[in-house]
Amino acid sequence: MKVLQNEFAVLYEKQRLKIEDKISRVLINRKPESLYEPCSYIMQSGGKRLRPLLVLFSARACGGEFKNAYNAAAAVELLHNFTLVHDDIMDNADKRRGRVTTHKKYDLSTAILTGDNLLAVAYLTLLKDCRENDKSVLATFTQGVIEVCEGQSLDKDFEVRKNVSLAEYLEMINKKTAALLEVCCSVGAQIGGGSKDKIKALSLFGRNLGIAFQLQDDLLDITAKEAEFGKIIGGDLVEGKKTFLFIRALEKARGKDKTKLLEVIKNKGIQKSQVGEYRDIYHRLGVLEETEGEIARYTRLALKSLKAVEDEKARGALEWLANSLINRNK
Amino acid sequence: MKVLQNEFAVLYEKQRLKIEDKISRVLINRKPESLYEPCSYIMQSGGKRLRPLLVLFSARACGGEFKNAYNAAAAVELLHNFTLVHDDIMDNADKRRGRVTTHKKYDLSTAILTGDNLLAVAYLTLLKDCRENDKSVLATFTQGVIEVCEGQSLDKDFEVRKNVSLAEYLEMINKKTAALLEVCCSVGAQIGGGSKDKIKALSLFGRNLGIAFQLQDDLLDITAKEAEFGKIIGGDLVEGKKTFLFIRALEKARGKDKTKLLEVIKNKGIQKSQVGEYRDIYHRLGVLEETEGEIARYTRLALKSLKAVEDEKARGALEWLANSLINRNK
Numbered sequence: 101m102k103v104l105q106n107e108f109a110v111l112y113e114k115q116r117l118k119i120e121d122k123i124s125r126v127l128i129n130r131k132p133e134s135l136y137e138p139c140s141y142i143m144q145s146g147g148k149r150l151r152p153l154l155v156l157f158s159a160r161a162c163g164g165e166f167k168n169a170y171n172a173a174a175a176v177e178l179l180h181n182f183t184l185v186h187d188d189i190m191d192n193a194d195k196r197r198g199r200v201t202t203h204k205k206y207d208l209s210t211a212i213l214t215g216d217n218l219l220a221v222a223y224l225t226l227l228k229d230c231r232e233n234d235k236s237v238l239a240t241f242t243q244g245v246i247e248v249c250e251g252q253s254l255d256k257d258f259e260v261r262k263n264v265s266l267a268e269y270l271e272m273i274n275k276k277t278a279a280l281l282e283v284c285c286s287v288g289a290q291i292g293g294g295s296k297d298k299i300k301a302l303s304l305f306g307r308n309l310g311i312a313f314q315l316q317d318d319l320l321d322i323t324a325k326e327a328e329f330g331k332i333i334g335g336d337l338v339e340g341k342k343t344f345l346f347i348r349a350l351e352k353a354r355g356k357d358k359t360k361l362l363e364v365i366k367n368k369g370i371q372k373s374q375v376g377e378y379r380d381i382y383h384r385l386g387v388l389e390e391t392e393g394e395i396a397r398y399t400r401l402a403l404k405s406l407k408a409v410e411d412e413k414a415r416g417a418l419e420w421l422a423n424s425l426i427n428r429n430k
Numbered sequence: 431m432k433v434l435q436n437e438f439a440v441l442y443e444k445q446r447l448k449i450e451d452k453i454s455r456v457l458i459n460r461k462p463e464s465l466y467e468p469c470s471y472i473m474q475s476g477g478k479r480l481r482p483l484l485v486l487f488s489a490r491a492c493g494g495e496f497k498n499a500y501n502a503a504a505a506v507e508l509l510h511n512f513t514l515v516h517d518d519i520m521d522n523a524d525k526r527r528g529r530v531t532t533h534k535k536y537d538l539s540t541a542i543l544t545g546d547n548l549l550a551v552a553y554l555t556l557l558k559d560c561r562e563n564d565k566s567v568l569a570t571f572t573q574g575v576i577e578v579c580e581g582q583s584l585d586k587d588f589e590v591r592k593n594v595s596l597a598e599y600l601e602m603i604n605k606k607t608a609a610l611l612e613v614c615c616s617v618g619a620q621i622g623g624g625s626k627d628k629i630k631a632l633s634l635f636g637r638n639l640g641i642a643f644q645l646q647d648d649l650l651d652i653t654a655k656e657a658e659f660g661k662i663i664g665g666d667l668v669e670g671k672k673t674f675l676f677i678r679a680l681e682k683a684r685g686k687d688k689t690k691l692l693e694v695i696k697n698k699g700i701q702k703s704q705v706g707e708y709r710d711i712y713h714r715l716g717v718l719e720e721t722e723g724e725i726a727r728y729t730r731l732a733l734k735s736l737k738a739v740e741d742e743k744a745r746g747a748l749e750w751l752a753n754s755l756i757n758r759n760k
Contacts, residue, residue, distance in 0.1 A: 108750040153751060154614035155621075158632050161744035164622025172621055175571070176614050183578050183610075186546060190539035190586060209520035212542055216516060219549065219575065223568075229621055230567055237560055238553075238568060241505070245549065248513050256520060280513075284484035284506050291485075291502055291559055292494025302488050414491035420438040421483065 112153060115166065119152045122174045126225050135253040138206050138214040139221070142181050145197045151176040171228040178222035185215040213253055220245035237290050244283030251276025262365055264342045266351065270311070273344075278310025301408035305418065308405070312398035313425050318343040319391045322379055324429055334375030340368040344394070345387050352385045399426050442483060445496065449482040452504040456555050465583040468536050468544040469551070472511050475527045481506040501558040508552035515545040543583055550575035567620050574613030581606025592695055594672045596681065600641070603674075608640025631738035635748065638735070642728035643755050648673040649721045652709055654759055664705030670698040674724070675717050682715045729756050 123143050130136045152173035159169040187193075188201040189211050195201060203211035223242040254272040258264045285306030289299040321336045322345060336343050342365075350361045360381060364370055370378065382388050402422055409415040453473050460466045482503035489499040517523075518531040519541050525531060533541035553572040584602040588594045615636030619629040651666040652675060666673050672695075680691050690711060694700055700708065712718050732752055739745040 108747050111747060112751070150751070150755070151610065151614045154611060154636060154748075155618040157744055157747045157751065158615040158618025158624075158636075159622035161632060161739045161741055161748060162619050162622030162624030162628050163741065164618075164624075169618055169621050172567070172617050176610070176617065179571075179575065179578075180610060182546075183582065186542050187582060189542060190582070208538075212516050212519060212545075215542075216512075216546070216549070219546070223553070223571070226568070226571055226617075237502070238556065241509075241553070241556055245509065248509075252513065252517060252520070280481065280506070280510060281484060284481045285488040287502050287506065287556075288485040288488025288494075288499055289492050291499050292489035292492030294488075294492030294494075298492050302491060306484060306488075409491045411491055411493065414487055417438050417441060417487045418484075418491060421442070421480070421487065425480070 115153060115156055116149045118166075118170065119149050119156075119173055119177065122170045123177060126174055126178070126221060132250060132253050132257065134210070134257050135213060135217055135250060138202055138210055139218055141205065142185055142196075142202050142214065142218070143178070145199050147177075147181075147197060149177060151180050169229060171225045175222045175226035175229075178218050178225060182215045182218035182222065185211055185218065189215075209256055213249055213256075217246065217249040217253075220249060237287055240283055240286045240290065244280050247275045247279035251279065258342055259340075261342075264347055266344070266347050269342065269344060269347050273311060273314040274307070277314040278307045281310035281313065282306040298408055301405045305402045305405040305422075308398045308402035309422055309425065312395045312402060312422075315344050315391055315395045315398065316426060316428070318345055319388065319395065320429070321345075322375075322382060323388060332372065334370075334372070334378065337364060337370050337375055337378050338372055340364055340370070345382055345391055348387045348390060349382055349385050352387065353381070357381050357385065395426060399423075445483060445486055446479045448496075448500065449479050449486075449503055449507065452500045453507060456504055456508070456551060462580060462583050462587065464540070464587050465543060465547055465580060468532055468540055469548055471535065472515055472526075472532050472544065472548070473508070475529050477507075477511075477527060479507060481510050499559060501555045505552045505556035505559075508548045508555060512545045512548035512552065515541050515548065539586055543579055543586075547576065547579040547583075550579060567617055570613055570616045570620065574610050577605040577609035581609065588672055589670075594677055596674070596677050599672065599674060599677050603641060603644040604637070607644040608637045611640035611643065612636040628738055631735045635732045635735040635752075638728045638732035639752055639755065642725045642732060642752075645674050645721055645725045645728065646756060646758070648675050649718065649725065650759070651675075652705075652712060653718060662702065664700075664702070664708065667694060667700050667705055667708050668702055670694055670700070675712055675721055678717045678720060679712055679715050682717065683711070687711050687715065725756060729753075 124140075127136055127140050127143060155169055155173040155176055156166050159172075160166060184196060185202045188196055189203045189208065193201050194204055199205075201211075202214055206214075220242055223238070224246065227239050227242065251272055251274070254268075255276055258268070258272065282303045283306070285302040286299055289302040294302065318336065321343065322334055324333060326333050332338070336346070346361070346364065350358070353361050360378070364378075399422060403419060406415050406418055409418070454470075457466055457470050457473060485499055485503040485506055486496050489502075490496060514526060515532045518526055519533045519538060523531050524534055529535075531541075532544055536544075550572055553568070554576065557569050557572065581602055581604070584598075585606055588598070588602065612633045613636070615632040616629055619632040624632065648666065651673065652664055654663060656663050662668070667676070676691070676694070680688070683691050690708070694708075729752060733749060736745050736748055739748070
């Protein structure tokens, strides 16, 4: 009996190592580092890996093979660690498995996002072990969750950075805002039984619409009418946010204007009373028109994709939706 | 053209109302209220419902019908609101759509959980619109995420409640701990191609093992050896946690012992130096033996389910795993 017990302990240890390896590979080479480094930190903090082992042995118990269940095994451990990270925040815990908890080692925001992302990665990993062919809806959906988490992480990074390039900003809103609109269109198209080309076209529509939508958001912050807007005008400037307008203005500005703009970064925002002054700078530098131009360009790109849609009513509705978003005043 | 525009606006509004209805129904009659009330709060705060409409129109754009995509439509809005709740925490935002943000109206923990749960409900809702038959792996997985969130919510509730019954406590650990172990076994069994009966048997194994596992956790907190345990002994008492041992002791105690136990609730914990005194009370009342008895009972129940497993090696491994957990010292 003692030998048999030992045999299982050896089996457990062997499979545990394979799971460790799978978990490492799931998280490796992913960006942003500010998100995946804390994910790896919690995942590498040890633990019995009880849950993955249960998956493997349960698969075997039904005549299945370990090799078909490693992803699912890693997924439950990722899910488990998602709950640990968030629970530690709620419990205000200092230590976990003898190490400093995620929110204490990093900060609250990082820990919330780390947990969220682990959950999404869990789904993503699980899906690799699902045998059905048309699991693509869920894969698309999951990819969306991950991109949103990643985009939010970039956004938080940018808050504390002095320099953010326009390309970086566009990458961020592409993930934080546009990815989810793409997911919406793609999921709808897939459920609607669309061809590959149709799904791709609608995805592209959603993606470009998302970018136009966010740029419009940036623009409205400074050009909207207070009564219609529902938020304070120039709120982004007050909070020192590096929007498309701000980054572009900083690129173009010289002399006094540049000094003024750099003050926003230095002071992490401006007073409400200064908003008019900064609107004038934006006007002078032509960034309002430029942003309008970009919104129009992305909208055109979006609408172009809709040519693939034969159904006139559906195309009309999507065109209308796109135009309503671009012409909104709040 | 004006008429056509209006036609789409009417279509949008009609479908928007259907989506509102779907979202309400997704969240209705779910418990605990402390979790679903804030979920409804954020979901009922308005918004354009742009994302669900994109799902519907994209489905139509591919020749699909609206009626096959309402769940998916609600799912993307749930997902979106998950991100809003968490983002508002990270941004320390006061207002959202003109209303107080979730973490300001409730508290940080509630807002984190609300977001997490909305994500899980999103998956759950999405799955209703997936047409494949064997989507059950993902459904199982998602159900697990939800139960974990719900269990954590109950746990937080219990922290501030004076009275928690043994039945309530068991319900809580059933969700917070046991559900995920059930998911592990069920997912593994499904991937392994198990029969319905086999999947059910392994699920039950995981569920009962999970309860035994948590009761063992409660017991070890007071009976473990400091050097092996890695945590301080009696930590649950120090933090004033209402564990199985504590609740059962309170049920049985009379006189001085009862007064002492009530002090733990009143003072929200005890001093480290008092742990020995409380261990003596547990001894006197026989709750340590009683907990051991419950652990053995749930373990037996778990092991009984394994009779359905023919493969000797797999059954042996699962039995070994169960016994290792029950005989662990940390």
